[in-house]
Amino acid sequence: MAMNLPWLDPGDPFPDVSSAWGPLEPAPGLLAAGGALDVETLHRAYSHGIFPWFSEGQPTLWWSTDPRMVLYPAEFQLHRSLRKTLERFAIRPGCEVRIDSAFDAVIRACSTSERPGQSGTWIVAPMVQAYQAFHSAGFAHSVETFIDGQLVGGLYFIAIGRAVFGESMFARQTDASKIALAALCALCRHHEIDFIDCQQNTRHLASLGAREIPRPEFVAQVAQRAREPGPQWQFDPVYWNELLPAKTRA
Known part of the structure:
Protein backbone atom coordinates (compact mmCIF):
# COMPACT_ATOMS: atom_id res chain seq x y z
CA MET A 1 0.00 0.00 0.00
CA ASP A 66 -14.20 8.70 -11.46
CA PRO A 67 -15.96 8.53 -13.82
CA ARG A 68 -18.78 6.43 -12.40
CA MET A 69 -20.77 3.91 -14.43
CA VAL A 70 -24.50 4.55 -14.07
CA LEU A 71 -27.56 2.90 -15.60
CA TYR A 72 -30.53 5.20 -16.01
CA PRO A 73 -33.63 2.96 -16.10
CA ALA A 74 -35.16 5.20 -18.78
CA GLU A 75 -32.14 4.35 -20.98
CA PHE A 76 -32.14 0.58 -20.34
CA GLN A 77 -31.46 -1.15 -23.66
CA LEU A 78 -33.94 -3.94 -24.17
CA HIS A 79 -32.39 -5.70 -27.16
CA ARG A 80 -34.55 -7.85 -29.41
CA SER A 81 -33.44 -11.20 -27.99
CA LEU A 82 -33.91 -10.09 -24.38
CA ARG A 83 -37.28 -8.58 -25.22
CA LYS A 84 -38.45 -11.91 -26.59
CA THR A 85 -37.12 -13.67 -23.48
CA LEU A 86 -39.02 -11.25 -21.22
CA GLU A 87 -42.21 -11.60 -23.26
CA ARG A 88 -42.10 -15.38 -22.79
CA PHE A 89 -41.12 -15.10 -19.12
CA ALA A 90 -43.90 -12.61 -18.32
CA ILE A 91 -46.69 -14.93 -19.49
CA ARG A 92 -45.31 -18.40 -18.75
CA PRO A 93 -46.77 -20.13 -15.67
CA GLY A 94 -44.11 -20.87 -13.10
CA CYS A 95 -41.94 -17.88 -14.05
CA GLU A 96 -41.78 -15.12 -11.48
CA VAL A 97 -39.62 -12.38 -10.04
CA ARG A 98 -39.36 -12.10 -6.29
CA ILE A 99 -37.64 -9.54 -4.08
CA ASP A 100 -35.91 -10.34 -0.79
CA SER A 101 -37.20 -13.91 -0.58
CA ALA A 102 -33.73 -15.47 -0.89
CA PHE A 103 -31.13 -12.78 -0.18
CA ASP A 104 -28.62 -15.16 1.43
CA ALA A 105 -28.85 -17.57 -1.50
CA VAL A 106 -28.37 -14.76 -4.01
CA ILE A 107 -25.30 -13.22 -2.41
CA ARG A 108 -23.70 -16.62 -1.90
CA ALA A 109 -24.38 -17.53 -5.52
CA CYS A 110 -22.83 -14.23 -6.61
CA SER A 111 -19.80 -14.91 -4.42
CA THR A 112 -19.14 -18.27 -6.09
CA SER A 113 -19.90 -17.31 -9.70
CA GLU A 114 -16.98 -17.46 -12.09
CA ARG A 115 -16.12 -14.16 -13.76
CA PRO A 116 -14.32 -13.94 -17.11
CA GLY A 117 -10.71 -12.89 -16.53
CA GLN A 118 -10.92 -13.27 -12.74
CA SER A 119 -9.37 -16.07 -10.72
CA GLY A 120 -11.26 -15.32 -7.51
CA THR A 121 -14.07 -13.25 -6.03
CA TRP A 122 -14.26 -9.91 -4.30
CA ILE A 123 -17.36 -11.10 -2.40
CA VAL A 124 -15.25 -12.67 0.34
CA ALA A 125 -16.70 -14.05 3.59
CA PRO A 126 -16.52 -10.73 5.53
CA MET A 127 -18.40 -9.03 2.68
CA VAL A 128 -21.11 -11.69 2.67
CA GLN A 129 -21.59 -11.28 6.41
CA ALA A 130 -21.58 -7.49 6.17
CA TYR A 131 -24.22 -7.39 3.46
CA GLN A 132 -26.37 -9.94 5.24
CA ALA A 133 -26.42 -7.52 8.19
CA PHE A 134 -27.09 -4.63 5.78
CA HIS A 135 -30.01 -6.64 4.39
CA SER A 136 -31.39 -7.25 7.89
CA ALA A 137 -31.18 -3.50 8.48
CA GLY A 138 -33.29 -2.87 5.35
CA PHE A 139 -30.64 -1.42 3.03
CA ALA A 140 -29.57 -4.42 0.93
CA HIS A 141 -32.05 -6.23 -1.29
CA SER A 142 -32.16 -9.07 -3.79
CA VAL A 143 -34.06 -9.49 -7.04
CA GLU A 144 -34.61 -13.17 -7.80
CA THR A 145 -35.56 -15.00 -10.98
CA PHE A 146 -37.57 -18.13 -10.25
CA ILE A 147 -38.68 -20.80 -12.72
CA ASP A 148 -40.91 -23.60 -11.45
CA GLY A 149 -39.96 -22.80 -7.87
CA GLN A 150 -36.21 -22.89 -8.52
CA LEU A 151 -33.89 -19.91 -8.09
CA VAL A 152 -32.12 -19.64 -11.46
CA GLY A 153 -30.59 -16.17 -11.29
CA GLY A 154 -30.65 -12.83 -9.59
CA LEU A 155 -28.81 -9.83 -8.29
CA TYR A 156 -28.44 -7.84 -5.11
CA PHE A 157 -28.42 -4.09 -4.68
CA ILE A 158 -28.22 -1.38 -2.06
CA ALA A 159 -30.95 1.24 -1.58
CA ILE A 160 -30.43 4.36 0.54
CA GLY A 161 -33.68 6.26 0.16
CA ARG A 162 -34.10 6.56 -3.62
CA ALA A 163 -30.40 6.07 -4.37
CA VAL A 164 -29.87 2.59 -5.82
CA PHE A 165 -26.53 0.81 -6.14
CA GLY A 166 -26.23 -2.41 -8.13
CA GLU A 167 -23.71 -4.87 -6.70
CA SER A 168 -23.49 -8.28 -8.39
CA MET A 169 -25.47 -10.73 -10.50
CA PHE A 170 -25.48 -14.47 -11.15
CA ALA A 171 -27.24 -16.82 -13.56
CA ARG A 172 -27.77 -20.56 -13.61
CA GLN A 173 -29.82 -20.36 -16.82
CA THR A 174 -29.32 -18.18 -19.87
CA ASP A 175 -30.49 -14.58 -19.34
CA ALA A 176 -31.68 -15.25 -15.77
CA SER A 177 -29.58 -12.40 -14.37
CA LYS A 178 -30.67 -10.08 -17.20
CA ILE A 179 -34.30 -10.83 -16.34
CA ALA A 180 -33.60 -9.76 -12.75
CA LEU A 181 -31.91 -6.55 -13.93
CA ALA A 182 -34.79 -5.83 -16.31
CA ALA A 183 -37.20 -6.32 -13.41
CA LEU A 184 -35.22 -3.88 -11.26
CA CYS A 185 -35.28 -1.33 -14.09
CA ALA A 186 -39.03 -1.81 -14.53
CA LEU A 187 -39.60 -1.37 -10.79
CA CYS A 188 -37.44 1.76 -10.77
CA ARG A 189 -39.29 3.20 -13.76
CA HIS A 190 -42.62 2.58 -12.03
CA HIS A 191 -41.45 4.40 -8.90
CA GLU A 192 -39.62 7.12 -10.89
CA ILE A 193 -36.21 6.16 -9.49
CA ASP A 194 -33.91 7.53 -12.12
CA PHE A 195 -30.49 5.92 -11.67
CA ILE A 196 -28.78 2.68 -10.69
CA ASP A 197 -25.10 2.85 -9.80
CA CYS A 198 -22.98 0.23 -11.59
CA GLN A 199 -19.62 1.36 -10.14
CA GLN A 200 -17.25 0.41 -12.95
CA ASN A 201 -17.40 0.28 -16.72
CA THR A 202 -17.84 -3.10 -18.37
CA ARG A 203 -18.77 -3.95 -21.95
CA HIS A 204 -21.76 -5.93 -20.67
CA LEU A 205 -23.18 -2.98 -18.73
CA ALA A 206 -22.55 -0.60 -21.62
CA SER A 207 -24.48 -2.93 -23.94
CA LEU A 208 -27.48 -2.58 -21.63
CA GLY A 209 -27.36 1.22 -21.74
CA ALA A 210 -25.16 2.15 -18.79
CA ARG A 211 -22.79 5.09 -19.27
CA GLU A 212 -20.11 6.97 -17.40
CA ILE A 213 -20.71 10.27 -15.63
CA PRO A 214 -18.24 12.47 -13.71
CA ARG A 215 -17.88 11.62 -10.02
CA PRO A 216 -19.01 15.08 -8.79
CA GLU A 217 -22.25 14.71 -10.76
CA PHE A 218 -22.77 11.20 -9.37
CA VAL A 219 -22.06 12.20 -5.76
CA ALA A 220 -24.49 15.12 -6.05
CA GLN A 221 -27.21 12.80 -7.38
CA VAL A 222 -26.62 10.33 -4.55
CA ALA A 223 -26.73 13.06 -1.90
CA GLN A 224 -30.10 14.27 -3.19
CA ARG A 225 -31.71 10.85 -3.73
CA ALA A 226 -30.46 9.40 -0.43
CA ARG A 227 -32.54 11.99 1.45
CA GLU A 228 -35.74 11.05 -0.35
CA PRO A 229 -38.01 8.27 1.00
CA GLY A 230 -37.68 5.05 -0.96
CA PRO A 231 -40.47 2.77 -2.19
CA GLN A 232 -41.60 -0.57 -0.89
CA TRP A 233 -39.21 -2.99 -2.55
CA GLN A 234 -41.73 -5.41 -4.01
CA PHE A 235 -42.25 -6.57 -7.59
CA ASP A 236 -45.68 -6.62 -9.18
CA PRO A 237 -45.94 -8.35 -12.59
CA VAL A 238 -47.75 -5.26 -13.86
CA TYR A 239 -44.35 -3.53 -13.75
CA TRP A 240 -43.39 -5.46 -16.89
CA ASN A 241 -45.60 -2.96 -18.71
CA GLU A 242 -42.86 -0.40 -18.09
CA LEU A 243 -40.70 -2.36 -20.55
CA LEU A 244 -43.13 -4.42 -22.62
CA PRO A 245 -46.27 -3.38 -24.52
CA ALA A 246 -49.30 -4.47 -22.54
CA LYS A 247 -50.52 -6.62 -25.44
CA THR A 248 -47.56 -9.00 -25.00
CA ARG A 249 -48.95 -9.95 -21.60
CA ALA A 250 -52.58 -10.40 -22.67
Whole structure:
Protein backbone atom coordinates (compact mmCIF):
# COMPACT_ATOMS: atom_id res chain seq x y z
CA MET A 1 0.00 0.00 0.00
CA ALA A 2 1.25 3.48 -0.83
CA MET A 3 2.12 5.72 2.09
CA ASN A 4 -0.39 8.37 1.03
CA LEU A 5 -3.38 6.03 1.29
CA PRO A 6 -5.34 6.95 4.44
CA TRP A 7 -5.79 4.18 7.01
CA LEU A 8 -9.12 4.26 8.87
CA ASP A 9 -9.83 3.03 12.36
CA PRO A 10 -13.41 1.86 13.01
CA GLY A 11 -15.67 4.90 13.22
CA ASP A 12 -13.27 7.27 11.46
CA PRO A 13 -14.83 9.57 8.86
CA PHE A 14 -14.07 8.91 5.22
CA PRO A 15 -11.76 11.29 3.36
CA ASP A 16 -13.38 13.52 0.76
CA VAL A 17 -13.91 11.50 -2.41
CA SER A 18 -11.92 14.08 -4.37
CA SER A 19 -8.79 12.73 -2.64
CA ALA A 20 -9.18 9.24 -4.18
CA TRP A 21 -6.29 8.07 -6.32
CA GLY A 22 -6.34 9.48 -9.83
CA PRO A 23 -5.82 7.89 -13.25
CA LEU A 24 -2.00 7.97 -13.02
CA GLU A 25 -1.84 6.21 -9.65
CA PRO A 26 -1.66 2.41 -9.13
CA ALA A 27 -5.37 1.91 -8.38
CA PRO A 28 -7.55 4.74 -9.74
CA GLY A 29 -10.49 5.43 -7.46
CA LEU A 30 -8.94 3.94 -4.31
CA LEU A 31 -9.82 6.20 -1.39
CA ALA A 32 -8.83 4.53 1.90
CA ALA A 33 -8.18 1.25 3.69
CA GLY A 34 -9.26 -0.18 7.02
CA GLY A 35 -12.29 0.91 8.99
CA ALA A 36 -15.22 -1.39 9.61
CA LEU A 37 -17.87 -3.18 7.56
CA ASP A 38 -20.72 -2.56 9.97
CA VAL A 39 -24.14 -1.21 9.00
CA GLU A 40 -23.40 2.36 10.05
CA THR A 41 -20.15 2.52 8.08
CA LEU A 42 -21.68 0.97 4.96
CA HIS A 43 -24.61 3.40 5.12
CA ARG A 44 -22.24 6.34 5.46
CA ALA A 45 -20.07 5.07 2.62
CA TYR A 46 -22.84 4.55 0.09
CA SER A 47 -24.47 7.85 1.02
CA HIS A 48 -21.24 9.55 -0.10
CA GLY A 49 -20.63 7.55 -3.26
CA ILE A 50 -18.09 5.17 -1.67
CA PHE A 51 -18.08 1.37 -1.82
CA PRO A 52 -15.90 -1.46 -0.43
CA TRP A 53 -14.06 -3.78 -2.80
CA PHE A 54 -11.19 -6.07 -1.85
CA SER A 55 -9.90 -9.62 -2.26
CA GLU A 56 -8.94 -12.40 0.09
CA GLY A 57 -5.89 -11.45 2.16
CA GLN A 58 -6.33 -7.70 1.64
CA PRO A 59 -7.56 -5.16 4.19
CA THR A 60 -10.93 -3.56 3.59
CA LEU A 61 -10.46 -1.15 0.67
CA TRP A 62 -12.80 1.75 -0.03
CA TRP A 63 -13.31 3.20 -3.51
CA SER A 64 -14.91 6.14 -5.27
CA THR A 65 -14.23 5.82 -8.97
CA ASP A 66 -14.20 8.70 -11.46
CA PRO A 67 -15.96 8.53 -13.82
CA ARG A 68 -18.78 6.43 -12.40
CA MET A 69 -20.77 3.91 -14.43
CA VAL A 70 -24.50 4.55 -14.07
CA LEU A 71 -27.56 2.90 -15.60
CA TYR A 72 -30.53 5.20 -16.01
CA PRO A 73 -33.63 2.96 -16.10
CA ALA A 74 -35.16 5.20 -18.78
CA GLU A 75 -32.14 4.35 -20.98
CA PHE A 76 -32.14 0.58 -20.34
CA GLN A 77 -31.46 -1.15 -23.66
CA LEU A 78 -33.94 -3.94 -24.17
CA HIS A 79 -32.39 -5.70 -27.16
CA ARG A 80 -34.55 -7.85 -29.41
CA SER A 81 -33.44 -11.20 -27.99
CA LEU A 82 -33.91 -10.09 -24.38
CA ARG A 83 -37.28 -8.58 -25.22
CA LYS A 84 -38.45 -11.91 -26.59
CA THR A 85 -37.12 -13.67 -23.48
CA LEU A 86 -39.02 -11.25 -21.22
CA GLU A 87 -42.21 -11.60 -23.26
CA ARG A 88 -42.10 -15.38 -22.79
CA PHE A 89 -41.12 -15.10 -19.12
CA ALA A 90 -43.90 -12.61 -18.32
CA ILE A 91 -46.69 -14.93 -19.49
CA ARG A 92 -45.31 -18.40 -18.75
CA PRO A 93 -46.77 -20.13 -15.67
CA GLY A 94 -44.11 -20.87 -13.10
CA CYS A 95 -41.94 -17.88 -14.05
CA GLU A 96 -41.78 -15.12 -11.48
CA VAL A 97 -39.62 -12.38 -10.04
CA ARG A 98 -39.36 -12.10 -6.29
CA ILE A 99 -37.64 -9.54 -4.08
CA ASP A 100 -35.91 -10.34 -0.79
CA SER A 101 -37.20 -13.91 -0.58
CA ALA A 102 -33.73 -15.47 -0.89
CA PHE A 103 -31.13 -12.78 -0.18
CA ASP A 104 -28.62 -15.16 1.43
CA ALA A 105 -28.85 -17.57 -1.50
CA VAL A 106 -28.37 -14.76 -4.01
CA ILE A 107 -25.30 -13.22 -2.41
CA ARG A 108 -23.70 -16.62 -1.90
CA ALA A 109 -24.38 -17.53 -5.52
CA CYS A 110 -22.83 -14.23 -6.61
CA SER A 111 -19.80 -14.91 -4.42
CA THR A 112 -19.14 -18.27 -6.09
CA SER A 113 -19.90 -17.31 -9.70
CA GLU A 114 -16.98 -17.46 -12.09
CA ARG A 115 -16.12 -14.16 -13.76
CA PRO A 116 -14.32 -13.94 -17.11
CA GLY A 117 -10.71 -12.89 -16.53
CA GLN A 118 -10.92 -13.27 -12.74
CA SER A 119 -9.37 -16.07 -10.72
CA GLY A 120 -11.26 -15.32 -7.51
CA THR A 121 -14.07 -13.25 -6.03
CA TRP A 122 -14.26 -9.91 -4.30
CA ILE A 123 -17.36 -11.10 -2.40
CA VAL A 124 -15.25 -12.67 0.34
CA ALA A 125 -16.70 -14.05 3.59
CA PRO A 126 -16.52 -10.73 5.53
CA MET A 127 -18.40 -9.03 2.68
CA VAL A 128 -21.11 -11.69 2.67
CA GLN A 129 -21.59 -11.28 6.41
CA ALA A 130 -21.58 -7.49 6.17
CA TYR A 131 -24.22 -7.39 3.46
CA GLN A 132 -26.37 -9.94 5.24
CA ALA A 133 -26.42 -7.52 8.19
CA PHE A 134 -27.09 -4.63 5.78
CA HIS A 135 -30.01 -6.64 4.39
CA SER A 136 -31.39 -7.25 7.89
CA ALA A 137 -31.18 -3.50 8.48
CA GLY A 138 -33.29 -2.87 5.35
CA PHE A 139 -30.64 -1.42 3.03
CA ALA A 140 -29.57 -4.42 0.93
CA HIS A 141 -32.05 -6.23 -1.29
CA SER A 142 -32.16 -9.07 -3.79
CA VAL A 143 -34.06 -9.49 -7.04
CA GLU A 144 -34.61 -13.17 -7.80
CA THR A 145 -35.56 -15.00 -10.98
CA PHE A 146 -37.57 -18.13 -10.25
CA ILE A 147 -38.68 -20.80 -12.72
CA ASP A 148 -40.91 -23.60 -11.45
CA GLY A 149 -39.96 -22.80 -7.87
CA GLN A 150 -36.21 -22.89 -8.52
CA LEU A 151 -33.89 -19.91 -8.09
CA VAL A 152 -32.12 -19.64 -11.46
CA GLY A 153 -30.59 -16.17 -11.29
CA GLY A 154 -30.65 -12.83 -9.59
CA LEU A 155 -28.81 -9.83 -8.29
CA TYR A 156 -28.44 -7.84 -5.11
CA PHE A 157 -28.42 -4.09 -4.68
CA ILE A 158 -28.22 -1.38 -2.06
CA ALA A 159 -30.95 1.24 -1.58
CA ILE A 160 -30.43 4.36 0.54
CA GLY A 161 -33.68 6.26 0.16
CA ARG A 162 -34.10 6.56 -3.62
CA ALA A 163 -30.40 6.07 -4.37
CA VAL A 164 -29.87 2.59 -5.82
CA PHE A 165 -26.53 0.81 -6.14
CA GLY A 166 -26.23 -2.41 -8.13
CA GLU A 167 -23.71 -4.87 -6.70
CA SER A 168 -23.49 -8.28 -8.39
CA MET A 169 -25.47 -10.73 -10.50
CA PHE A 170 -25.48 -14.47 -11.15
CA ALA A 171 -27.24 -16.82 -13.56
CA ARG A 172 -27.77 -20.56 -13.61
CA GLN A 173 -29.82 -20.36 -16.82
CA THR A 174 -29.32 -18.18 -19.87
CA ASP A 175 -30.49 -14.58 -19.34
CA ALA A 176 -31.68 -15.25 -15.77
CA SER A 177 -29.58 -12.40 -14.37
CA LYS A 178 -30.67 -10.08 -17.20
CA ILE A 179 -34.30 -10.83 -16.34
CA ALA A 180 -33.60 -9.76 -12.75
CA LEU A 181 -31.91 -6.55 -13.93
CA ALA A 182 -34.79 -5.83 -16.31
CA ALA A 183 -37.20 -6.32 -13.41
CA LEU A 184 -35.22 -3.88 -11.26
CA CYS A 185 -35.28 -1.33 -14.09
CA ALA A 186 -39.03 -1.81 -14.53
CA LEU A 187 -39.60 -1.37 -10.79
CA CYS A 188 -37.44 1.76 -10.77
CA ARG A 189 -39.29 3.20 -13.76
CA HIS A 190 -42.62 2.58 -12.03
CA HIS A 191 -41.45 4.40 -8.90
CA GLU A 192 -39.62 7.12 -10.89
CA ILE A 193 -36.21 6.16 -9.49
CA ASP A 194 -33.91 7.53 -12.12
CA PHE A 195 -30.49 5.92 -11.67
CA ILE A 196 -28.78 2.68 -10.69
CA ASP A 197 -25.10 2.85 -9.80
CA CYS A 198 -22.98 0.23 -11.59
CA GLN A 199 -19.62 1.36 -10.14
CA GLN A 200 -17.25 0.41 -12.95
CA ASN A 201 -17.40 0.28 -16.72
CA THR A 202 -17.84 -3.10 -18.37
CA ARG A 203 -18.77 -3.95 -21.95
CA HIS A 204 -21.76 -5.93 -20.67
CA LEU A 205 -23.18 -2.98 -18.73
CA ALA A 206 -22.55 -0.60 -21.62
CA SER A 207 -24.48 -2.93 -23.94
CA LEU A 208 -27.48 -2.58 -21.63
CA GLY A 209 -27.36 1.22 -21.74
CA ALA A 210 -25.16 2.15 -18.79
CA ARG A 211 -22.79 5.09 -19.27
CA GLU A 212 -20.11 6.97 -17.40
CA ILE A 213 -20.71 10.27 -15.63
CA PRO A 214 -18.24 12.47 -13.71
CA ARG A 215 -17.88 11.62 -10.02
CA PRO A 216 -19.01 15.08 -8.79
CA GLU A 217 -22.25 14.71 -10.76
CA PHE A 218 -22.77 11.20 -9.37
CA VAL A 219 -22.06 12.20 -5.76
CA ALA A 220 -24.49 15.12 -6.05
CA GLN A 221 -27.21 12.80 -7.38
CA VAL A 222 -26.62 10.33 -4.55
CA ALA A 223 -26.73 13.06 -1.90
CA GLN A 224 -30.10 14.27 -3.19
CA ARG A 225 -31.71 10.85 -3.73
CA ALA A 226 -30.46 9.40 -0.43
CA ARG A 227 -32.54 11.99 1.45
CA GLU A 228 -35.74 11.05 -0.35
CA PRO A 229 -38.01 8.27 1.00
CA GLY A 230 -37.68 5.05 -0.96
CA PRO A 231 -40.47 2.77 -2.19
CA GLN A 232 -41.60 -0.57 -0.89
CA TRP A 233 -39.21 -2.99 -2.55
CA GLN A 234 -41.73 -5.41 -4.01
CA PHE A 235 -42.25 -6.57 -7.59
CA ASP A 236 -45.68 -6.62 -9.18
CA PRO A 237 -45.94 -8.35 -12.59
CA VAL A 238 -47.75 -5.26 -13.86
CA TYR A 239 -44.35 -3.53 -13.75
CA TRP A 240 -43.39 -5.46 -16.89
CA ASN A 241 -45.60 -2.96 -18.71
CA GLU A 242 -42.86 -0.40 -18.09
CA LEU A 243 -40.70 -2.36 -20.55
CA LEU A 244 -43.13 -4.42 -22.62
CA PRO A 245 -46.27 -3.38 -24.52
CA ALA A 246 -49.30 -4.47 -22.54
CA LYS A 247 -50.52 -6.62 -25.44
CA THR A 248 -47.56 -9.00 -25.00
CA ARG A 249 -48.95 -9.95 -21.60
CA ALA A 250 -52.58 -10.40 -22.67
